[in-house]
Amino acid sequence: MAGLRLFNFSQQLLELSMRVRGARHEILSANIANADTPGYRPRDIDFAATMRTTVEMDDTAAGSREQQMERLLASPLDLQPIVYEPGMTNNQHGEDRLDGNGVSLDQQLALLNENALSYEASLTLFSRTLASLRYAIGEGRR
Amino acid sequence: MDLFKMFAISGAAMSAQRSRMSVISGNLANTETTRTPEGGPYRRRDVIFQTTPLGGEFPDLLADTMLDRSEGLLSVEVAGIKQSSRAPRKIFDPNHPDANPEGYVLLPDINVMEEMVDLLSAVRSYEANLTVYNATKGLVRRLLEIGNAP
Numbered sequence: 001m002a003g004l005r006l007f008n009f010s011q012q013l014l015e016l017s018m019r020v021r022g023a024r025h026e027i028l029s030a031n032i033a034n035a036d037t038p039g040y041r042p043r044d045i046d047f048a049a050t051m052r053t054t055v056e057m058d059d060t061a062a063g064s065r066e067q068q069m070e071r072l073l074a075s076p077l078d079l080q081p082i083v084y085e086p087g088m089t090n091n092q093h094g095e096d097r098l099d100g101n102g103v104s105l106d107q108q109l110a111l112l113n114e115n116a117l118s119y120e121a122s123l124t125l126f127s128r129t130l131a132s133l134r135y136a137i138g139e140g141r142r
Numbered sequence: 143m144d145l146f147k148m149f150a151i152s153g154a155a156m157s158a159q160r161s162r163m164s165v166i167s168g169n170l171a172n173t174e175t176t177r178t179p180e181g182g183p184y185r186r187r188d189v190i191f192q193t194t195p196l197g198g199e200f201p202d203l204l205a206d207t208m209l210d211r212s213e214g215l216l217s218v219e220v221a222g223i224k225q226s227s228r229a230p231r232k233i234f235d236p237n238h239p240d241a242n243p244e245g246y247v248l249l250p251d252i253n254v255m256e257e258m259v260d261l262l263s264a265v266r267s268y269e270a271n272l273t274v275y276n277a278t279k280g281l282v283r284r285l286l287e288i289g290n291a292p
Binding site for chain 2: 022025026027028029030032033034035036037038040105108109112113116119120123126127130
């Protein structure tokens, strides 16, 4: 059976989303750690945009979308955060203080919790797909 | 996602806030101190925070080959403790043992209210980092449970 693989496309997508969410968790933790550092600018990863550009499949490339995705996931992702400079539009990171620090503690904590919940959601979904796989392996026996 | 890097960031931040708290308690303890080893009244001290790239030997080697890259991950450290240049308060008290010939005593210019507000702000920042630490711990715990039979 050609093209049979253990993990399907949606599981690969879940892995990707957890990796991006994990990187975002790191970035937001670093923002909170630097909430009192003069001149520090908040950083963030745009989850939706990152997923969109990463998942955009090249129709001319060889292989099915699962194979393309497999190649993508096998190497480290290059996740560069956006640094929010003063006066940037689309800045959801709060007001700038006089010392040049742009981190708002409440906003960062809210973003961090939202991100952590989304991470757990992906994790739960992934665990469910594993459970159904285990069900199939056990030929339907519990 | 490098799990232990995240704990290191929150840990460094908590340690930095703790140093800030010790410096503030030092200031509060010395509001009336007129004698110091360097002479003259105590001078108010202030911590300086600076960003620092996360360092580590083995994790970095590993990160180059295996882990997702995201540049600009900065931790925090205490760059130094600065003495304030504020002029001391002058109080007229000729009976004080440290009074100068004109009868004035030089006391540290420490505003207790200001120190208390700074202390509260340090405690809040510490708590925020503790919250992050616990959130990370929760995520890692869930991650380790992946594939466990429900």
